[in-house]
Amino acid sequence: MPAPRRFVVASTSLPLALGWGWNLSLYVGMLLGLLMLMMLLLWMLLKQLSNSVAKSMLQPAYRGSVRPYVNFNAKHDAEILHKAMKGMGTDEDAILMLLTARSNDQRQQIKAAYKKAYGKDLVSALKSELGGLFESLIVALMTPSVLYDATLLHNALKGAGTEDEVLIEILASRTGEQIKEITKVYKKEFGGKLEKDICGDTSGHYQKLLVILLQGSREEGVDEEKIEKDAKDLYAAGEGKFGTDEEKFITILGNRSAEHLRKVFAAYKKLSGSDIEDSIRGETTGNLENLLLAVVKCAGSIPNFFAERLYKSMRRAGTDDDTLMRIMVSRSEVDMLDIRGSFKKIYGQSLYTTIQMK
Known part of the structure; x- marks a missing residue:
């Protein structure tokens, strides 16, 4: 068990220093301190751009808020983290400031340098010193992006229930290439096929659309000849008939490119007088409705x-x-x-x- 330590919030607006103890008020204070520290980390992710723009040498098209640190030295960063975890206490501020100022690729290099210098895994060392939401955030930051998605999906599927919102969010928003990489990493890390695991936890039309998205094989570009037909088919499958032809919604929304779908949705609005989202809400329910809406929204603007x-x-x-x-x-x-x-x-x-x- 790590030695007692103090959690210090690195902000003049959050000057509270809370200690561990069996006193109830101190315990509650500790939890509040952890929550505030987690929020500070999130602020750091948002503010990192303004601190690094002058140093950045990336192309203007880059749209992330965390950028690679220009004067990067993995060995030096590993030393800083080691010192932050050395002794009776843990310097959460130092860990926070360093990791939020490095890209994911740089964090992986720091992890390798740490193991070479100190003979142990950096993530394991961090987990032994941290706790709660702050630990979860730091571990997430230290995880390679594709593995992070694969782990989120694995955790969403394991156990008695299924975290459908995680499945929906990831599969609706990632590119085809990203999804293919996720399925490869999932099999390597967890020993099973992602499609099989999803099929074991889902059913019906919801399952069918998830499986289509898992293929990562959306059509490319816009097929001008299909725009009007797709819009009419969607109308006929929903508002234009008694009952709903879910298969038609699944086929079109699961396979057409985002660019094509945007044109289809515009044509649908002219044809029916209503948005495709309103049609989906009126014609479907539950997880299928949520997944279809997520696909529509991501096609419009991720x-x-x-x-x-x-x-x-x-x-x-x-x-x-x-x-x-x-x-x-x-x-x-x-x-x-x-x-x-x-x-x-x-x-x-x-x-x-x-x-x-x-």
Whole structure:
């Protein structure tokens, strides 16, 4: 068992230092401190861009908020982390500041340098020193991106229930190439086929669409000859008939490219007078409805999709920490700048401010 230690929040607005103890008030204080530290880490991910823009040598098209550190030295960083975990206490601030200022690839290099220098796994060392939500966040940051997605899917499928929102979020938003890589890593790490595991935990039309998305083989480009036909087929499968032809929705939404689907949805609006999302809500229910809506939203704008999910994770009295953490970590080097922009445009306040208020 690690020695007692103090959790120090690295912010003048959060100067609370809480200690471990059996006193109930101290225990509650400790939990609050951990929650605030987790929120600080999320703020750091959002603010990292402003601290590193002057040093960045990346192409302008890069839309992540966490960028590779220019003056990177894996051995030196490993030494800093070792010192942060050495002795009676743990310097969470040092760990936080360093890891949020490095890209995922650089963190993997630090992990290798740490093992070479100290003969032990960095992630295991961090887990032995940290706890709670802060530990979960640090471990997530230290996990290679494809393995992180594969692990999320594995955890969503194991046990008695299924975390369908995780399946939906990942399979609706990742590219075909990303999904193919995820399935390879999943088999390597967990010894089974992702498709088989998903089929074992799902059923019906929901399962069919998940399996289609798992193939990672969407059509490319726009087929102008199919736009009007697809719009009419979707209308005939839903609003235009008594009952619903779910297979038609699954085939079109599961296989057409995002560019093509956007044109189909515009044609559908002209044809029916309503949005495709309204049709889906009226014609389907449950997990199939949620998955179809996620596909539609991702075809329209992936940043908008994640902005909405982040907002919903924080709008209730209690924050959905798992969703908040999952999105912040997985999109930090992909499109977090665009997500931030979408969030501000849709909800009228910055993502940073919203997290800070929580």
